[in-house]
Amino acid sequence: MFGPQYTITPILLECIKHITLLVHDLNRRHVSEVALMQLQEEARAVSAFASTSIEGNPLPLTEVKRILKKQPQPARISEWEVLNYNEVLIQYYSSARVSLDKTLLLQIHQRVMRDLLPEHQAGQLRREPVIVHNPRSGEIIYRPPDHADVETLVDELLAFVHENQPLLDPLLLAGLFHKQMVIIHPFVDGNGRTTRLATSALLAGLNLNKAKLFSFENYYNQNVTRYFQHVGVSGNYYDLEDNVDFTTWLEYFAGGILDELLRVEKEIERRGGTPSDRLKPYHHLILDYIDEHGFITDRDYAQLTERAKATRTLDFNKLIELGLIRRKGRGRGIYYERS
Numbered sequence: 412m413f414g415p416q417y418t419i420t421p422i423l424l425e426c427i428k429h430i431t432l433l434v435h436d437l438n439r440r441h442v443s444e445v446a447l448m449q450l451q452e453e454a455r456a457v458s459a460f461a462s463t464s465i466e467g468n469p470l471p472l473t474e475v476k477r478i479l480k481k482q483p484q485p486a487r488i489s490e491w492e493v494l495n496y497n498e499v500l501i502q503y504y505s506s507a508r509v510s511l512d513k514t515l516l517l518q519i520h521q522r523v524m525r526d527l528l529p530e531h532q533a534g535q536l537r538r539e540p541v542i543v544h545n546p547r548s549g550e551i552i553y554r555p556p557d558h559a560d561v562e563t564l565v566d567e568l569l570a571f572v573h574e575n576q577p578l579l580d581p582l583l584l585a586g587l588f589h590k591q592m593v594i595i596h597p598f599v600d601g602n603g604r605t606t607r608l609a610t611s612a613l614l615a616g617l618n619l620n621k622a623k624l625f626s627f628e629n630y631y632n633q634n635v636t637r638y639f640q641h642v643g644v645s646g647n648y649y650d651l652e653d654n655v656d657f658t659t660w661l662e663y664f665a666g667g668i669l670d671e672l673l674r675v676e677k678e679i680e681r682r683g684g685t686p687s688d689r690l691k692p693y694h695h696l697i698l699d700y701i702d703e704h705g706f707i708t709d710r711d712y713a714q715l716t717e718r719a720k721a722t723r724t725l726d727f728n729k730l731i732e733l734g735l736i737r738r739k740g741r742g743r744g745i746y747y748e749r750s
Contacts, residue, residue: 461632555596581616630667
């Protein structure tokens with residue numbers, strides 16, 4: 412069974428305390444609907460850019476943002492990498508918390524590597540040996556476990572996660588999972604991207620209400636060499652498996668989470684919103700009704716409020732201008748839905 416070695420150092424403990432207080436503070440912060448949507452879109456773009464950039468994708472952030480808006484078809488390989496990563500962020504992290512199991516792990520890999528790997532490899536644990544090379548020198552730096560052992564190692568890691576979720580700080584759990592996944596190297600390709608997305612699922616345990624504004628991949632991309640030095644190991648897996656100490660990695664991992672949370676705090680302060688961005692209770696009536704029923708008509712809205720028809724039209728137009736809803740249909744068939 413997976414039983415990681417690590418020490419709760421003063422540095423690590425201080426980081427965890429700081430993160431806990433910061434999460435509590437961020438959860439109390441008010442952010443306008445408009446600013447929230449803008450920050451969420453920005454965070455997804457930064458995550459897709461950073462995580463694919465770590466793996467060698469050459470696209471700059473400005474180009475990544477353009478691709479996510481235009482959704483080019485057909486797409487180049489570098490564009491598919493970005494589009495796939497963003498799709499997973501939208502699909503699996505729309506809710507605050509997801510349950511990480513092998514099914515989800517394989518689904519993440521399948522979507523991340525869609526149109527990038529053959530079907531028999533996308534969403535499948537590897538059935539062949541792999542070797543990790545130094546990207547610059549080309550020399551072999553790590554020999555992962557034999558493919559015959561991969562499924563057992565993944566099962567043991569996921570069992571450790573399941574058993575320790577009620578016991579371990581979510582930061583420690585996510586960090587231990589992250590490094591061990593890299594050590595196992597369970598897929599032919601796409602290991603890093605899949606691991607970082609799965610780690611995001613575990614970080615939901617921090618109970619950060621504004622988790623969608625969070626892009627921890629960005630920290631790693633600022634110094635990719637340092638990230639690989641901390642998360643990776645050198646040599647042969649079977650010579651190392653009983654001697655890996657996760658302590659230094661956990662300090663680095665926690666430091667990165669703290670750095671990203673501080674960035675989010677600054678962004679929230681910078682985009683706190685103007686009075687024109689702020690929604691009134693009657694605006695929330697519209698949005699809540701759409702969230703429950705899928706759409707709203709003026710007749711529906713009239714039953715929720717005593718506001719005059721002309722004023723109701725202004726309310727709808729306000730939400731359209733803010734990019735929160737859109738008008739559909741014509742004449743008496745007009746209705747409104749979320750943008």
